[in-house]
Amino acid sequence: MLVIGIAGGSGSGKTTVVKAIVNQLQGRVVVIPQDSYYKDSSHVPVEERKNINFDHPDAIDWKYMCQQVRELKSGKTIEQPVYSYITCSRSTTETITVEPADVIIVEGILIFTCKELRDQMNIKIFVDADDDDRLMRIIVRDIAERGRTIETAIEHYCDTVKPMHLQFIEPSKRYADVIVPQGGHNQVAIDIITNTVEKALSQKKKGKRKK
DSSP states (O other), X not given: XXXXXXXXXXXXXXXXXXXXXXXXXXXXXXXXXXXXXXXXXXXSOHHHHTTOOTTSGGGBXXXXXXXXXXXXXXXXXXXXXXXXXXXXXXXXXXXXXXXXXXXXXXXOTTGGGOHHHHTTOSEEEEEOOOXXXXXXXXXXXXXXXXXXXXXXXXXXXXXXXXXXXXXXXXXXXXXXXXXXXXXXXXXXXXXXXXXXXXXXXXXXXXXXHHO
């Protein structure tokens, strides 16, 4: 079993890279998104929830996320939490059942900031993209998925996303084994990554047979 960490700034194309790897490895992968592990804020007054900084490491329940990755690595099935950006809360009635697989992809903007989580990864990938490209994708996503207007999306980028990227996400690039420029459009890099993963899985299987 291999654990692959895929990090990068908001709107960098991480999701596209993850989907491409999942498609090429066909059924041998499970994905653990950082976004499922935001701390529950249902106790916070509704008016104050709009001020929650989702781009700060303190917003993530790292302990729970690390625990569930460890459980998957040990062959256990987990119940992945479901988080809503609209209500800023974790569902109390709904989870996603995730079963162990040959490859576990851990994906998110801040995953390399947590040493305990990094230490569980066999391969660490940072997806890079131009700031202008990321800004356009963020605006589109925030309007479609998070109920923001163009004005509030740009304001959020300037006040929160950009400074947090410079403080936490960009520096975490130094932990990466592989840096993928041009985000999900870099098919060459995706092919190299999937070939490397397939080779590593094959070598692990051979090692088990010898034992």
